[in-house]
Amino acid sequence: MFAVYSHRFCHYASGLLLVLVVSGLGLADIPATYPRDPAEQAQLEEDWRKQDGIETPRQAVTYRDAVKNLERRPAALVQYLDQRGTLSEAARSAWDHLRAESQRLANPAAEESAWRELWRAVHILRRDLMFTADEVDRGPIVFIKQVPSIFSHQLTQYQGSTARPGGGVFVLDQPGASLASRPLFDTHFPPGSYQHLDVSYEGDRVLFSYCEVPSIPVDRERCIDRAYHLYEWSRRDGSIRQLTDGPYDDFAGRYLPDDRIIFISTRRGGYHRCGRGPCPVHILTLAEADGSNPRPISFHETHEWDPAVLHDGRIIYTRWDYVDRHAVFYQMLWTARPDGTGVAAFYGNNTWNPVGVWEARPVPGSHRIMATAAAHHAMTAGSIILIDPARGSDGSAPIERLTPDALFPESEVPLANLSREEAWWAGILDRSQIQVPVEAQRWPGHCYRSPWPFSENFFLAAYSFERLIGEPDPNPPAMFGLYLCDRFGNKELLHRDPAISSLWAMPLAPRPRPMNLAVLDDESHGQKASAEPARTAHTAQPVGTPQPAETAQPVQANQSTETAHPAGAAQSSETAQPAGPDQSAGPAQSDGPDPSAGTAPSPGLAQTAGAAPSGQEAAVQPVSFSPARPEAVGDASSGSYAAAGRSPGFGTLVVQNVYASWVPLPRVRISRLRIVQVLPKATPHINDPMVGLANASPGKQVLGTVLVEPDGSAYFTVPAGIPIAFQALDEHSRAVQTMRTLTYLQPGETLGCVGCHEPRHFSPPVGQMPMALRREPSTIEPGPEGSRPFSFPRLVQPILDRKCLDCHGEEKTEGGLTLVGRPEGAFTAAYLQLARRVPFSAWTGAHPSSNSEPATLPDHFGSRACRWFDDIIAGRHYGVELTRDEIESLATWMDVNALFYGTFDRELQARQIRGEQIPGPGLE
Numbered sequence: 029m030f031a032v033y034s035h036r037f038c039h040y041a042s043g044l045l046l047v048l049v050v051s052g053l054g055l056a057d058i059p060a061t062y063p064r065d066p067a068e069q070a071q072l073e074e075d076w077r078k079q080d081g082i083e084t085p086r087q088a089v090t091y092r093d094a095v096k097n098l099e100r101r102p103a104a105l106v107q108y109l110d111q112r113g114t115l116s117e118a119a120r121s122a123w124d125h126l127r128a129e130s131q132r133l134a135n136p137a138a139e140e141s142a143w144r145e146l147w148r149a150v151h152i153l154r155r156d157l158m159f160t161a162d163e164v165d166r167g168p169i170v171f172i173k174q175v176p177s178i179f180s181h182q183l184t185q186y187q188g189s190t191a192r193p194g195g196g197v198f199v200l201d202q203p204g205a206s207l208a209s210r211p212l213f214d215t216h217f218p219p220g221s222y223q224h225l226d227v228s229y230e231g232d233r234v235l236f237s238y239c240e241v242p243s244i245p246v247d248r249e250r251c252i253d254r255a256y257h258l259y260e261w262s263r264r265d266g267s268i269r270q271l272t273d274g275p276y277d278d279f280a281g282r283y284l285p286d287d288r289i290i291f292i293s294t295r296r297g298g299y300h301r302c303g304r305g306p307c308p309v310h311i312l313t314l315a316e317a318d319g320s321n322p323r324p325i326s327f328h329e330t331h332e333w334d335p336a337v338l339h340d341g342r343i344i345y346t347r348w349d350y351v352d353r354h355a356v357f358y359q360m361l362w363t364a365r366p367d368g369t370g371v372a373a374f375y376g377n378n379t380w381n382p383v384g385v386w387e388a389r390p391v392p393g394s395h396r397i398m399a400t401a402a403a404h405h406a407m408t409a410g411s412i413i414l415i416d417p418a419r420g421s422d423g424s425a426p427i428e429r430l431t432p433d434a435l436f437p438e439s440e441v442p443l444a445n446l447s448r449e450e451a452w453w454a455g456i457l458d459r460s461q462i463q464v465p466v467e468a469q470r471w472p473g474h475c476y477r478s479p480w481p482f483s484e485n486f487f488l489a490a491y492s493f494e495r496l497i498g499e500p501d502p503n504p505p506a507m508f509g510l511y512l513c514d515r516f517g518n519k520e521l522l523h524r525d526p527a528i529s530s531l532w533a534m535p536l537a538p539r540p541r542p543m544n545l546a547v548l549d550d551e552s553h554g555q556k557a558s559a560e561p562a563r564t565a566h567t568a569q570p571v572g573t574p575q576p577a578e579t580a581q582p583v584q585a586n587q588s589t590e591t592a593h594p595a596g597a598a599q600s601s602e603t604a605q606p607a608g609p610d611q612s613a614g615p616a617q618s619d620g621p622d623p624s625a626g627t628a629p630s631p632g633l634a635q636t637a638g639a640a641p642s643g644q645e646a647a648v649q650p651v652s653f654s655p656a657r658p659e660a661v662g663d664a665s666s667g668s669y670a671a672a673g674r675s676p677g678f679g680t681l682v683v684q685n686v687y688a689s690w691v692p693l694p695r696v697r698i699s700r701l702r703i704v705q706v707l708p709k710a711t712p713h714i715n716d717p718m719v720g721l722a723n724a725s726p727g728k729q730v731l732g733t734v735l736v737e738p739d740g741s742a743y744f745t746v747p748a749g750i751p752i753a754f755q756a757l758d759e760h761s762r763a764v765q766t767m768r769t770l771t772y773l774q775p776g777e778t779l780g781c782v783g784c785h786e787p788r789h790f791s792p793p794v795g796q797m798p799m800a801l802r803r804e805p806s807t808i809e810p811g812p813e814g815s816r817p818f819s820f821p822r823l824v825q826p827i828l829d830r831k832c833l834d835c836h837g838e839e840k841t842e843g844g845l846t847l848v849g850r851p852e853g854a855f856t857a858a859y860l861q862l863a864r865r866v867p868f869s870a871w872t873g874a875h876p877s878s879n880s881e882p883a884t885l886p887d888h889f890g891s892r893a894c895r896w897f898d899d900i901i902a903g904r905h906y907g908v909e910l911t912r913d914e915i916e917s918l919a920t921w922m923d924v925n926a927l928f929y930g931t932f933d934r935e936l937q938a939r940q941i942r943g944e945q946i947p948g949p950g951l952e
Contacts, residue, residue, distance in 0.1 A: 271319025325368030359384030679773025688783025818930030
């Protein structure tokens with residue numbers, strides 16, 4: 029038998045000296061972080077055995093092996109606490125005694141029972157060290173119990189129509205000392221599902237979502253009348269009030285610093301594009317503190333998730349950004365102000381691994397972000413990561429894996445469902461080069477989710493030994509328990525209910541209030557201009573006018589969120605511009621594009637040689653500008669815009685220098701910017717109906733073009749409250765570069781970007797004021813007939829009828845090409861033949877790089893990629909001569925991804941294929 033040994037160590041939470049005596053199976057004077065209840069002790073030790081691989085179905089080990097494997101992680105914790113000066117002499121002595129005992133037992137004669145008792149002692153000490161670390165909040169923890177939905181997917185996981193009943197809001201009163209939980213409130217709701225919570229900054233209120241679920245849904249389509257709504261519990265009197273209602277899913281509510289609420293809602297309307305629905309689009313939404321006046325503040329065309337407030341007051345959230353790109357990737361992090369202004373990519377919009385990042389939270393005392401790297405084809409769960417924006421905005425460099433035992437699902441390890449072991453695989457990485465941790469071998473598909481950071485080193489998280497199940501199946505009801513985790517690989521059980529999952533834990537306590545950013549004025553600028561009437565509710569009631577730059581500018585991407593200054597605070601009102609192709613530069617500037625390089629200059633590249641530009645997919649990086657005539661802009665703080673001729677339904681956009689591009693643009697003069705409106709999908713299923721040959725394409729229409737000055741600058745107004753993208757055009761109105769994402773402006777907002785997909789970590793150069801800012805802002809010049817609403821029969825077919833049918837008609841079909849406008853299936857004969865000869869962007873089953881992913885390459889798509897169009901423009905196609913307007917019309921069609929329709933409405937499509945004018949798409 030194992031000889032009796034004892035040691036003393038200090039319990040750091042209370043300063044009491046406790047004695048741990050291990051003798052056989054007996055424990056005396058155990059620390060307060062170890063449960064007293066024998067049943068809880070048994071549950072805890074069963075969890076330790078599962079973690080360590082003792083008696084597990086796969087990769088099983090002995091207690092001796094477990095101790096040897098276990099020592100590494102507590103050793104790192106002990107070293108960390110020692111370096112911080114928080115490791116007591118008693119704790120150090122206890123650890124030294126346990127290591128010495130391990131060495132003493134390292135002989136073949138030592139019995140397994142002795143190793144078992146040592147294993148238990150190491151775990152008890154580890155648990156005490158974790159729970160008594162000074163960074164860990166020792167107070168009550170509030171959390172949600174929930175049965176995962178019937179359909180595991182990033183979209184359906186939060187829909188009321190897929191919710192299964194069970195759960196509630198619960199509290200752990202003595203985290204660590206007891207595994208027992210209690211309901212937060214006595215109010216009895218009808219059977220239903222609960223999700224997400226947030227504790228007010230004073231710690232006196234809890235926000236959560238609830239959906240009544242009288243029965244388990246049979247499928248995703250029969251219970252679409254069920255919806256989550258926001259509720260609030262008050263500590264003062266124990267009351268609960270419902271904050272939102274209606275036929276919308278409202279969830280993931282967060283308190284803002286001014287006590288208003290930001291949440292995710294389906295109120296905007298629209299559906300996802302890449303699968304069978306119904307999957308209503310849910311986006312950032314704002315409401316007053318009592319839930320009144322809910323209104324979308326995002327106009328993104330597809331889904332968003334998990335808002336959280338950063339230290340500097342901005343909102344960080346996940347946005348699905350797959351405009352003409354692969355649908356599985358690019359669910360990554362973005363930021364915006366609480367009023368919806370200043371939208372900018374934060375991390376990962378050009379990243380393939382992981383395929384998505386959700387549940388982002390700011391880390392106290394740090395500029396880093398903690399989040400969950402998860403799968404596309406499953407509910408949010410995977411591996412917990414830290415993201416350091418100072419190390420870049422894409423790729424692996426900014427990521428630190430806090431739970432390296434769990435691989436990134438779908439991009440590093442295939443995702444299973446109930447019928448296939450490898451149901452979903454992104455197919456980007458070489459699987460033979462991926463090292464599978466022993467924990468992932470022992471528990472295939474095991475996963476983490478819903479982190480709450482105490483610091484960069486300690487955090488709460490939900491953890492599942494069971495594998496993550498993907499589309500279309502449900503996950504086990506009780507897969508997740510709550511744990512205290514650290515960055516050294518240690519995790520200690522807080523609570524596990526054998527009947528239901530436990531998720532979304534956070535301290536039930538006051539916490540610091542982040543910076544309260546100035547917000548736009550709802551009263552003076554809350555409606556769209558009469559020139560742009562709202563056709564649907566989703567375009568009504570955006571928030572109003574911006575505050576001065578001193579209080580409303582977000583920080584640059586490479587600034588610490590704790591010490592950031594306003595983006596324009598240290599900038600000169602005059603800003604240097606690299607010369608465009610037709611501009612001679614001053615002494616301090618480049619002489620223009622280097623012919624040998626074949627590219628226009630990019631600011632900052634020379635002085636940052638060796639830096640790796642992120643290739644950000646047109647993420648608009650807000651900067652501040654001071655126009656030559658301030659009266660032309662108006663007083664933003666007072667909401668006066670009459671001097672600039674603007675109405676509240678418009679915003680203003682500044683491009684400092686379009687040639688400041690990554691990837692570099694070819695040596696060509698950019699004459700104008702085409703402004704393309706991206707249309708949300710108004711029908712629930714993929715390609716039902718199609719708007720063109722591009723698979724799962726968003727709808728589009730062209731608002732028009734604006735002037736680009738010789739120095740590459742542009743300054744113009746755009747309609748607010750609609751998703752827009754830009755194309756840089758050459759002298760023939762052909763797109764040199766296309767933005768495959770989108771932005772939008774709130775009414776009255778002024779937004780600036782440095783260039784065309786500019787590297788986001790470079791500051792704007794200081795020097796001459798951009799030429800565009802020396803004049804009034806441009807207004808949009810409408811595009812050619814048939815570009816808004818978009819219509820191939822009106823934009824292209826008339827030109828084909830005039831110029832092409834002599835050789836490519838019904839009777840004469842040179843080259844087998846028929847360009848007549850007769851209907852053929854969902855489109856026309858001319859469209860089907862011509863569109864297949866245009867390189868357009870489309871999500872396909874091929875490797876994403878074949879679609880110029882993740883970053884758009886210049887001249888890869890559209891009219892400039894069509895060599896036959898070059899011949900026609902040059903007059904080399906059998907004497908065909910096109911007018912300038914005809915060239916622009918054809919180029920516009922090709923560049924807007926060679927679409928046919930400008931609406932998802934079937935009745936309106938039937939009119940368009942006949943060449944009729946329609947009033948516009950039903951959902952804009």
